[in-house]
Amino acid sequence: MLIHTVNEVREAVNSWKKENLTVGLVPTMGALHEGHLSLIKKAKETCDRVVVSDFVNPIQFGPSEDFDKYPRTLNEDMKLCDNEGVDIVFAPSADEMYQKGQRLSNDTLTYVCPPFFYVNTLCGKSRVGHFDGVCTVVLKLFNIVQPDYAFFGQKDAQQVIIIKKMVNDLNVPVKIIQCPIVREASGLALSSRNKYLSEDGKKDALVLSKILKNIKSCYDKGVTDVAALKETAYGFLNDKHDMEYLEIVDRDNLENKIKADDNSIALIALRVENVRLIDNIYLKD
Ligand code: AMP
Numbered sequence: 001m002l003i004h005t006v007n008e009v010r011e012a013v014n015s016w017k018k019e020n021l022t023v024g025l026v027p028t029m030g031a032l033h034e035g036h037l038s039l040i041k042k043a044k045e046t047c048d049r050v051v052v053s054d055f056v057n058p059i060q061f062g063p064s065e066d067f068d069k070y071p072r073t074l075n076e077d078m079k080l081c082d083n084e085g086v087d088i089v090f091a092p093s094a095d096e097m098y099q100k101g102q103r104l105s106n107d108t109l110t111y112v113c114p115p116f117f118y119v120n121t122l123c124g125k126s127r128v129g130h131f132d133g134v135c136t137v138v139l140k141l142f143n144i145v146q147p148d149y150a151f152f153g154q155k156d157a158q159q160v161i162i163i164k165k166m167v168n169d170l171n172v173p174v175k176i177i178q179c180p181i182v183r184e185a186s187g188l189a190l191s192s193r194n195k196y197l198s199e200d201g202k203k204d205a206l207v208l209s210k211i212l213k214n215i216k217s218c219y220d221k222g223v224t225d226v227a228a229l230k231e232t233a234y235g236f237l238n239d240k241h242d243m244e245y246l247e248i249v250d251r252d253n254l255e256n257k258i259k260a261d262d263n264s265i266a267l268i269a270l271r272v273e274n275v276r277l278i279d280n281i282y283l284k285d
Contacts (some may be wrong), residue, residue: 002078002089006097007276009051009090013145016147021048025147025174027138030054030091031192032080033072039151040084042179051145052081053089059104059111060133063158071195089143112136112170114162121254121276122158122267126244134159135166135237142174155181155189157267157280161254181279183209189279201273204240208268211236211246212281215266219283224259227254229266242271 003009016023024047026039043050044166054077061067074091081089110274112135118124119131142150152160162177165263182190187209188202197205211233218232226248248257251265262284269278 001087002074004090004092004096006092007090009121009144009197012088013049013051014234017146022148023047023145024050024054025141025145025150026050027141027150027152028052028054029056029070029192030077031073031195032077033182033190033192035153035155035190037080037084038182039153039179040081040086042177043149043151044085044150044170046151046177047147049087050085051088051090051147052077052086053145054089054142055097055137057097057133057137059098059109059136060130062127062129065127066193066196071192090141097137106132110136112139112166114166117222118158118162118165118254121249121256122245122247122260123269126269131159131162135162138163139166139170139172142172147174149177151177151179153179153181154280155191156278157265158254159253161252186212189277191277193275193277196275197273201275204272205275205277207236207241208270208277208279211268212266215248216281216283219260219264224255224261226260229260233268240272242274244269244271244276248283 013023024043028036040052054074055188056072058067071134078089102108111132113132114135124131152163160178167174167176185276186206188205214232219231223229227247230246246268248260248264248266249255249261257264260283264283265280267280
């Protein structure tokens with residue numbers, strides 16, 4: 001069922017709660033692909049009822065980012081969700097989420113601001129304010145849907161770490177379930193932004209997963225020095241690749257490492273054809 005308003009979602013969820021049914025939420029920005037579907041499948045396995053939110057959240061995009069051109073495919077998304085047996089697709093307008101006429105800035109709107117150490121690194125460094133926008137919309141969705149479980153992908157590793165931190169720090173009564181990265185057979189991590197890439201661009205984009213796989217295999221062979229592990233990337237790069245960052249940090253709190261260990265995660269952000277792509281890998285599964 002497609003729902004556009006907060007009140008209608010609340011009504012449906014209240015009736016489920018009266019029957020003691022568990023509720024799962026899968027927050028998305030739409031343009032659904034197999035990565036999103038893996039979260040939805042996990043939610044279906046775990047919960048009695050599943051809500052998928054489909055909302056391109058304006059406040060998590062910077063002024064020069066791709067908010068306007070972000071793919072919007074609600075009809076196709078609905079079909080995919082119907083196939084998976086999703087109970088509600090919640091697709092609010094920006095006015096429904098943020099009150100018509102309200103200026104979307106933190107001098108007029110209450111924002112949730114995650115800790116500096118969690119945002120002043122990796123994607124947060126170039127996407128200033130991005131995680132404030134993410135946490136704000138996710139907490140709003142938690143308050144609207146009041147899910148027992150919420151499902152996030154490891155694809156956006158910094159995001160899920162920050163959401164877990166928010167839930168813990170603010171005592172939000174929801175259990176966060178992290179799901180593995182879904183990749184194409186080539187190794188390319190699925191992303192709604194892959195739609196911006198040409199066929200050649202998709203080939204050039206394989207460099208992200210190649211660099212990460214190689215770092216993991218060097219770690220498996222005993223290399224732990226982070227600088228040495230990061231240096232192995234250079235052999236894969238050419239002028240089609242515009243590197244933003246490659247870091248190896250703690251997978252729970254994003255702290256930098258000098259020596260990698262079994263709790264380390266390697267993360268990369270890189271532009272191909274001016275499309276910003278991210279990927280990551282645990283050094284030990
Ligand atoms: P998005 O629509 O890009 O905001 O993503 C919605 C959710 O789907 C987030 O929790 C993402 O981490 C997750 N997701 C996106 N791509 C993938 C993927 N390739 N594998 C697993 N989860 C993903």
